[in-house]
Every structure is written in C-alpha cells, then in structure tokens.
Amino acid sequence: MSGNGTTPVIEVNGLVKKFGDKTVVDHFDISVPKGAIYGFLGPNGSGKTTTIRMLCGLLTPDAGSGTCLGYDILRQSDNIKEHVGYMTQKFSLYEDLTIRENLDFMARMYRVKDRKRKVDAALEDLGLANRSHQQAGELSGGWKQRLALAACLLHQPDLLLLDEPTAGVDPKARRDFWDEIRRLSDDGVTVLVSTHYMDEAIQCDNIAYIAYGKKLIDGPARKIPEMVGLATWRVEGPDLAELATQLHGKDGIEQVARFGSALHVSGMDAQKLEAAIKPFLKDKRYTWKQQPAGLEEVFIHLMSGSTDNFAAGQEAA
Amino acid sequence: MALSSSRFLAILMKEFIQMRRDRMTFAMMIVIPIVQLMLFGFAINSDPRHLPTLVEVHDTGPFTRGFLAAMQTSTYFDIRGTVANSTEVDRALKTGEATFVVTIPEDFERDIVRGEKPALLVAADASDPATSGSASAALSVLAANTVNNLAIGPLSYLAGTQDAFSVIAHQRYNPAARTSYNIVPGLLAIIISMTMVMITAIAIVRESERGTMETLLSTPARAPEVMLGKIIPYVLIGYVQTCVFFILAFWVFSVPFAGPVAPFLLGLNIFIIVNLALGFLFSTVARNQMQAMQMSFFYLLPSILLSGFMFPFAAMPGWAQVLGTLLPSTHFMRVIRKIMLKGADLSDIVPDLRALLIILVAVSVLAMLRYKRTLD
Ligand SMILES: Nc1ncnc2c1ncn2[C@@H]1O[C@H](COP(=O)(O)OP(=O)(O)OP(=O)(O)O)[C@@H](O)[C@H]1O
Numbered sequence: 001m002s003g004n005g006t007t008p009v010i011e012v013n014g015l016v017k018k019f020g021d022k023t024v025v026d027h028f029d030i031s032v033p034k035g036a037i038y039g040f041l042g043p044n045g046s047g048k049t050t051t052i053r054m055l056c057g058l059l060t061p062d063a064g065s066g067t068c069l070g071y072d073i074l075r076q077s078d079n080i081k082e083h084v085g086y087m088t089q090k091f092s093l094y095e096d097l098t099i100r101e102n103l104d105f106m107a108r109m110y111r112v113k114d115r116k117r118k119v120d121a122a123l124e125d126l127g128l129a130n131r132s133h134q135q136a137g138e139l140s141g142g143w144k145q146r147l148a149l150a151a152c153l154l155h156q157p158d159l160l161l162l163d164e165p166t167a168g169v170d171p172k173a174r175r176d177f178w179d180e181i182r183r184l185s186d187d188g189v190t191v192l193v194s195t196h197y198m199d200e201a202i203q204c205d206n207i208a209y210i211a212y213g214k215k216l217i218d219g220p221a222r223k224i225p226e227m228v229g230l231a232t233w234r235v236e237g238p239d240l241a242e243l244a245t246q247l248h249g250k251d252g253i254e255q256v257a258r259f260g261s262a263l264h265v266s267g268m269d270a271q272k273l274e275a276a277i278k279p280f281l282k283d284k285r286y287t288w289k290q291q292p293a294g295l296e297e298v299f300i301h302l303m304s305g306s307t308d309n310f311a312a313g314q315e316a317a
Numbered sequence: 318m319a320l321s322s323s324r325f326l327a328i329l330m331k332e333f334i335q336m337r338r339d340r341m342t343f344a345m346m347i348v349i350p351i352v353q354l355m356l357f358g359f360a361i362n363s364d365p366r367h368l369p370t371l372v373e374v375h376d377t378g379p380f381t382r383g384f385l386a387a388m389q390t391s392t393y394f395d396i397r398g399t400v401a402n403s404t405e406v407d408r409a410l411k412t413g414e415a416t417f418v419v420t421i422p423e424d425f426e427r428d429i430v431r432g433e434k435p436a437l438l439v440a441a442d443a444s445d446p447a448t449s450g451s452a453s454a455a456l457s458v459l460a461a462n463t464v465n466n467l468a469i470g471p472l473s474y475l476a477g478t479q480d481a482f483s484v485i486a487h488q489r490y491n492p493a494a495r496t497s498y499n500i501v502p503g504l505l506a507i508i509i510s511m512t513m514v515m516i517t518a519i520a521i522v523r524e525s526e527r528g529t530m531e532t533l534l535s536t537p538a539r540a541p542e543v544m545l546g547k548i549i550p551y552v553l554i555g556y557v558q559t560c561v562f563f564i565l566a567f568w569v570f571s572v573p574f575a576g577p578v579a580p581f582l583l584g585l586n587i588f589i590i591v592n593l594a595l596g597f598l599f600s601t602v603a604r605n606q607m608q609a610m611q612m613s614f615f616y617l618l619p620s621i622l623l624s625g626f627m628f629p630f631a632a633m634p635g636w637a638q639v640l641g642t643l644l645p646s647t648h649f650m651r652v653i654r655k656i657m658l659k660g661a662d663l664s665d666i667v668p669d670l671r672a673l674l675i676i677l678v679a680v681s682v683l684a685m686l687r688y689k690r691t692l693d
C-alpha cells in the first residue's frame with residue numbers, strides 16, 4: 001500500500017477482446033497504483049486470464065488503449081515484457097528441462113546479470129537446491145507453482161502478473177507465498193493477482209471483480225462489502241442445517257451460508273431481509289445478530305445468486 | 318530494439334537439451350536415412366544380378382555356346398530356357414518372365430567366320446532402366462571376350478577384330494536408360510528434405526501444444542532469436558545424417574566422390590539451413606504436430622518428383638521445371654551430382670549455390686514475418 005499520487009503502473013481504458021463473435025472482455029478499465037496488491041476476482045470463464053494476457057502483450061486487444069509501466073500496451077509490448085513477471089495459470093515451463101535448466105533459461109531470456117548466483121539463490125529459497133537436477137515435469141502440482149513463481153521473479157520485475165498462482169498449493173506454502181508477495185509489494189513491486197480464494201482476496205489492497213467480461217466492482221478491499229450493500233445477519237444455535245432449509249427461499253433472503261458454527265443470512269434489501277427473519281427471532285434457542293457483510297459472503301453472493309442480473313446486463317450491452 | 322545473444326543462446330541451449338532428451342526423435346533422425354538409403358539404394362539397385370534371360374536359338378556353334386556361357390558366368394544373366402519365335406519373345410518380356418531375350422540369328426557362326434560381322438540381337442525390358450542398364454552395358458564386353466577366347470588356331474585372324482560380331486541391345490519401353498549412380502547421391506538431398514523440414518516444423522507447434530509457448534512469448538524474445546535458436550541445433554543432426562549417408566554410399570553402394578570437398582560442404586550447409594528454415598515456416602502455419610507432419614510430407618513429394626531425383630529435369634514439362642526451380646532440393650541435387658559424379662569445382666556450382674541462397678533469404682524473411690509474437 002505504498003503507492004499513492006504517482007502515475008499508475010497499469011492504466012488501461014476500454015479493453016475489448018473478442019474470440020470469434022464472442023466478447024470475452026468487454027470495455028475493461030483498471031488503474032493500478034505502484035506497489036499495490038490488486039486482487040482480480042471473478043467466476044470461471046469471466047475473462048481474467050484474457051485480460052492479464054492483454055496487459056502483457058500476449059494478446060492484442062480488439063479495442064481500447066492504455067499503458068503498463070509507462071509503455072503503450074499496443075505498441076511497446078517488448079518493453080513491457082522486459083519488466084513484467086508473468087506467471088501463467090497453467091504450468092508453462094519446460095517439463096523436459098530440469099529445475100535448474102528452467103531457471104537458467106528464464107534468467108538468460110531476461111538477460112539477468114550475475115545469472116549463476118541468482119539461480120542458485122532462487123533454488124535455495126525454493127528449497128529445491130538438492131533436487132535441482134530433477135526434471136520439472138516430475139514435480140508435484142504445488143511445487144510446479146512455486147517453481148513458476150521463482151522463475152518469473154528472477155529478473156526482478158517491476159510488475160507481477162500472477163494468474164491463480166496458488167491453485168493447488170498447500171496452506172503453509174500459500175502463506176509463505178503471500179508473505180513473499182507482501183514483501184515484494186513493500187519493496188515497490190506492483191502485483192496484479194487473480195484468485196478464487198477469499199482468504200487471499202482479503203489480503204489484497206484493492207479488488208476488481210469481473211463477470212462475463214465486464215468489471216462490476218473495483219475498490220479497496222475493505223470497502224467492497226459496503227459498495228455491494230449486502231445486509232447480513234449472523235445466527236448461532238443448534239440444528240443449523242434444519243434452520244438453513246427453513247430460511248432458504250424466503251422472500252428477502254438471497255443467501256444462507258454456513259461459517260463455522262454460525263449461519264450468515266444475507267439479502268440486498270435490508271428491510272425485506274429483516275421482515276423475513278422476524279418470525280425466527282422468537283425462537284430462543286437461536287441468537288441473531290445483525291452485522292456488516294464480510295468480503296467472503298459478498299463474493300459468494302456475487303458469484304452465485306446474482307449471476308442472472310449480470311447476464312441480463314451483459315445482454316443489454 | 319536490439320537483438321540479444323543471451324536470449325538466442327538461451328533458446329539454443331534449451332533446444333539442445335530437449336533434442337538430447339528426446340531419444341525417440343533423435344533415433345529416428347539416424348534411422349530414417351539408413352532405411353531410406355537401403356530401400357532406395359537396393360530397390361533401385363545399380364547392379365542387379367541374375368536377371369531372368371531366355372534365348373531364341375537359330376544357330377549353334379562355338380561362338381553361340383561361348384557367348385551364352387560368358388553371359389551366365391558374368392552373373393548378370395540367368396539363362397532360364399529358350400523361346401521359339403518373336404511372338405514368344407514379346408510375350409516373355411511383357412509378362413516379365415524374362416528381362417532379356419537373346420536372339421542368335423541364322424548362319425550366325427558362318428557369318429562370323431566369313432568376317433561378315435553378324436549382329437546378335439538382345440531385347441531388354443528397360444521399363445525399369447536401373448534393372449537392365451548395367452547388364453546391357455556388359456553385353457558388348459562379353460561379346461569381345463568371347464571372340465578373343467575363341468580366336469585360336471584357324472580362327473586366330475579374328476583375334477584383333479573388336480567387332481567379329483556385334484550386339485544390338487534393343488531397350489524396350491524406355492530407351493533412355495539412366496545410370497543409377499544418379500540415385501544414391503540424390504538421396505542425400507531427399508533425406509535432408511524430409512527430416513530437416515519435419516524436425517523444425519514440429520518445433521514450434523510442440524511449444525504451442527505443451528503450453529510452453531505462453532512462457533516463451535511472455536519473454537522479450539524476438540523472432541530472429543527464436544528462429545536461429547531453434548534451427549542451429551538441428552544443423553548438427555544434418556551433419557550426423559550426412560556422415561551416415563556417406564558411410565553407406567561408399568561402403569555399400571561404392572559411389573565415387575570425384576570432386577573437391579569444400580564446395581560440397583558449402584552447398585550442404587546452405588541446403589540444411591534452407592530446409593530447417595522451411596520447416597520453421599511450416600510450423601508458423603500449422604496448428605498442431607499432425608498438420609506440421611502432413612505439410613512436411615506434402616513438401617517431400619515434389620522434392621522427390623520434380624527435383625530431377627527420379628526423372629531428368631530437362632525432360633520435364635515447362636510448368637514442372639518452374640515448380641522444380643523453386644525447390645531447394647533441385648539445386649542441391651545438381652550440386653551433389655556435379656561434385657560427386659563429375660568432379661565439378663566451386664565455379665561449376667555457383668549458379669546452384671546462388672539459387673539456394675535466394676531461396677534461403679526468401680524463406681527466412683517469410684518465416685520471421687509469419688512468426689507470431691502473440692497468442693491470438
Ligand atoms: N484462445 C481462445 N479462443 C476462444 N475462446 C477463448 C480463448 N481463450 C479464452 N477463451 C474464452 O474466453 C472466456 C474467458 O476465458 P479466460 O481464460 O479469460 O477466463 P478466466 O476468468 O481466466 O477463467 P478461469 O477462472 O477458469 O481461469 C472463456 O469463455 C473462454 O472459453
């Protein structure tokens with residue numbers, strides 16, 4: 001969160017990408033300040049990967065313009081590529097090369113100075129120093145992700161584009177991973193990271209939410225629930241499963257989600273929600289408490305219940 | 318922005334490592350030339366032996382017996398029996414029962430002794446010139462030897478005459494029989510056209526299919542760096558193939574190498590690189606390895622048919638010559654035949670080298686323009 005005031009690292013307007021006659025990214029704007037960790041969320045197939053690829057020059061936008069690290073995304077993708085670390089969603093290093101050979105390859109591609117030492121250091125950090133002669137294809141999924149991250153960090157990029165970097169990574173490694181991202185961000189590296197994990201979304205400074213190729217919400221992570229305006233009640237007590245079925249489908253209740261030993265009951269219309277809950281308040285076995293919606297129920301809400309609204313919006317455009 | 322030797326080197330080394338680990342492909346690159354050379358080399362054997370032969374005898378005597386015995390011992394011919402008349406001769410040749418029919422004319426012996434120089438007729442099935450060619454060529458030598466062996470005693474006056482009787486070899490179906498020394502040197506051009514094009518054709522689509530293209534494209538690599546890095550390692554394979562080729566060409570087929578080595582190597586290098594560049598061009602068009610392979614085979618066909626490998630270039634129709642001129646193998650075919658068989662020097666192959674270089678430049682430029690730097 002070190003960035004403010006200075007020119008944004010990513011500044012794009014009206015990006016459009018079509019595959020055939022299908023618009024996959026529809027007038028996408030984003031402005032990412034330097035040093036920020038920007039979370040990029042959205043359901044499967046919403047256009048996250050496509051957007052990231054346009055930012056680093058891997059796909060040519062059909063419309064729109066903008067800059068990335070001060071370079072024009074349409075004409076200066078060579079310059080952009082020099083300073084961006086892009087971690088692909090699907091492992092795309094060479095499976096028939098060893099871990100060390102892969103790192104060495106990437107270091108050479110980015111003309112890294114003091115290559116051997118940097119590769120050694122990366123292997124040491126990864127904890128793969130003693131397995132460096134193993135072929136990358138033999139690594140488990142989680143280790144491949146960690147290798148891929150190390151590979152895109154070798155040339156000390158100013159901007160990291162990470163496409164679901166922690167998919168399939170165990171919790172401990174995920175924590176280490178985010179500590180690393182936070183450290184990089186503190187050093188002034190800007191990070192745009194797509195994810196499906198709420199606990200990761202919460203760690204971002206800013207969040208952009210995209211569905212059907214359109215950006216629906218964009219703002220500081222803490223303000224997202226407020227921006228969505230979801231009302232939530234928390235209820236604790238016995239037999240929550242039974243209670244959940246009773247609550248489901250009541251007018252005004254759009255979502256009932258279990259959180260540990262409680263249920264979170266949410267709806268967009270606070271009055272209707274309260275009216276729907278009123279009959280249940282009499283049951284003294286349960287304790288009800290109104291509370292501000294958390295990021296997590298907001299995103300469950302965005303990804304499930306309201307997709308129809310967005311599909312309608314998509315057609316209108 | 319400037320090209321980087323570091324990136325070129327990165328790709329070069331990566332390709333080297335992958336090439337080394339891909340044992341199957343590597344083995345194929347060695348086995349294909351051997352198999353091709355053996356198949357083409359033996360199937361189109363320059364020196365076939367024991368060809369089925371029939372005789373139509375209208376006279377007998379020492380010269381007839383001597384000549385037929387000489388034919389048999391030459392091992393080119395295997396005399397299987399006799400035929401009665403020319404209708405049977407035609408039938409035997411048509412059905413393939415005999416490759417040769419020797420006709421001993423009436424009064425053959427008498428005419429020799431009288432010095433009237435009779436002609437002995439040999440009808441050959443030359444529909445496959447490589448089969449009948451060298452055997453036919455041996456006939457007049459056999460005739461001269463026969464006369465010399467029998468020119469003793471009263472007939473010693475025949476000894477000096479080269480043409481006590483002559484052999485008229487009638488090449489049926491294909492009068493212009495070609496020596497098959499042409500085949501083996503030309504095979505080098507075909508082997509390289511086939512394998513070099515194929516190996517780079519799959520090089521890029523393989524990256525796309527494995528998903529590694531995304532990483533490669535996300536780096537700042539430029540088209541020439543990628544192209545050179547992907548081509549150079551396979552030049553080595555071309556060298557290995559050339560060595561395998563020459564070992565077999567010398568030892569198994571005893572093909573001579575008449576000319577100087579340096580101009581040949583120059584031509585060889587250009588030709589290998591042209592084919593690798595062409596494969597690279599194909600791989601910028603193909604969507605998967607299957608298509609890349611199909612394109613390589615599609616290219617191989619005209620390389621065999623229109624390059625002068627199978628049929629004499631000069632005898633091809635105009636449009637075929639135009640197409641043939643566009644093919645690198647046509648020009649290398651000339652280089653290798655001129656040098657290996659005719660002992661040509663650098664100055665003799667300049668036009669061919671020039672043509673190869675023009676094709677190289679054209680293919681490279683096209684390939685680099687086609688090479689996409691995005692995933693679109
Ligand atoms: N090369 C392509 N050709 C055609 N359609 C494509 C191509 N790449 C992506 N798409 C389509 O574009 C849409 C967006 O895909 P994209 O990969 O950007 O989604 P995503 O948000 O990254 O999804 P996920 O969370 O599953 O990774 C999808 O409907 C996908 O089918």
Ligand SMILES: [Mg+2]
Nearest residue numbers: 048049089163
């Ligand atoms: Mg994706």
